[in-house]
Amino acid sequence: QKEVEQNSGPLSVPEGAIASLNCTYSDRVSQSFFWYRQYSGKSPELIMSIYSNGDKEDGRFTAQLNKASQYVSLLIRDSQPSDSATYLCAVEEGTYKYIFGTGTRLKVLA
Amino acid sequence: NAGVTQTPKFQVLKTGQSMTLQCAQDMNHNSMYWYRQDPGMGLRLIYYSASEGTTDKGEVPNGYNVSRLNKREFSLRLESAAPSQTSVYFCASSEAGTGNEQFFGPGTRLTVL
Numbered sequence: 216q217k218e219v220e221q222n223s224g225p226l227s228v229p230e231g232a233i234a235s236l237n238c239t240y241s242d243r244v245s246q247s248f249f250w251y252r253q254y255s256g257k258s259p260e261l262i263m264s265i266y267s268n269g270d271k272e273d274g275r276f277t278a279q280l281n282k283a284s285q286y287v288s289l290l291i292r293d294s295q296p297s298d299s300a301t302y303l304c305a306v307e308e309g310t311y312k313y314i315f316g317t318g319t320r321l322k323v324l325a
Numbered sequence: 326n327a328g329v330t331q332t333p334k335f336q337v338l339k340t341g342q343s344m345t346l347q348c349a350q351d352m353n354h355n356s357m358y359w360y361r362q363d364p365g366m367g368l369r370l371i372y373y374s375a376s377e378g379t380t381d382k383g384e385v386p387n388g389y390n391v392s393r394l395n396k397r398e399f400s401l402r403l404e405s406a407a408p409s410q411t412s413v414y415f416c417a418s419s420e421a422g423t424g425n426e427q428f429f430g431p432g433t434r435l436t437v438l
Contacts, residue, residue: 219367223365246423246424247423247424249426249427257431257432258415258429258430258431258432259368259415259429260429261426261427261428264424264426266424303367303368305368305427307423307424310375310422310423311356311358311373311375311381312370312373312383313370313427315367315368315369316367317365317366317367318367
């Protein structure tokens with residue numbers, strides 16, 4: 216079974232700071248990577264997808280992928296209390312098979 | 326558009342009872358999935374349906390059956406519920422093929438006593 220590892224947290228950052236969330240994966244052939252946000256008691260919703268090495272920016276969010284080192288990260292700039300949630304990293308292991316990490320809980324302190 | 330809908334939202338069963346969780350999507354997606362989410366375990370794939378008429382096992386299929394009723398609907402059945410099946414169940418859908426975002430339903434919180 217391929218694995219996706221995340222630090223469970225909680226990661227606490229002050230409002231306005233940069234939050235850095237990391238994820239490592241074991242399957243070298245994975246090509247698609249996703250970050251989902253999940254509020255307590257709610258379902259996951261997609262924040263970013265990334266497929267190529269490097270950075271991908273969308274508003275306050277930047278996803279970074281390094282396939283050689285097998286890690287993917289998510290940076291949240293100007294963190295807001297509304298960003299407090301659990302962030303799930305997902306890796307597409309094969310067609311239709313997504314492996315999810317256990318998630319990192321982020322707390323943004325006002 | 327409602328997206329992905331699931332019924333019921335909450336359910337309590339006794340050991341040995343059966344039930345069916347319903348899922349429907351209105352995004353014209355070909356692929357649908359059932360996951361369970363347990364504390365400290367993350368989301369685990371139970372079954373998926375790549376397209377209408379096909380279903381395949383995921384990581385944790387034991388104790389479950391599925392039916393892809395049509396392109397919109399994908400149901401999950403517990404024939405004889407066990408306490409180990411206490412979990413939150415999420416249905417998801419996506420376009421067919423690789424690299425596609427999954428859209429999740431609101432979830433069903435199931436307790437088996």
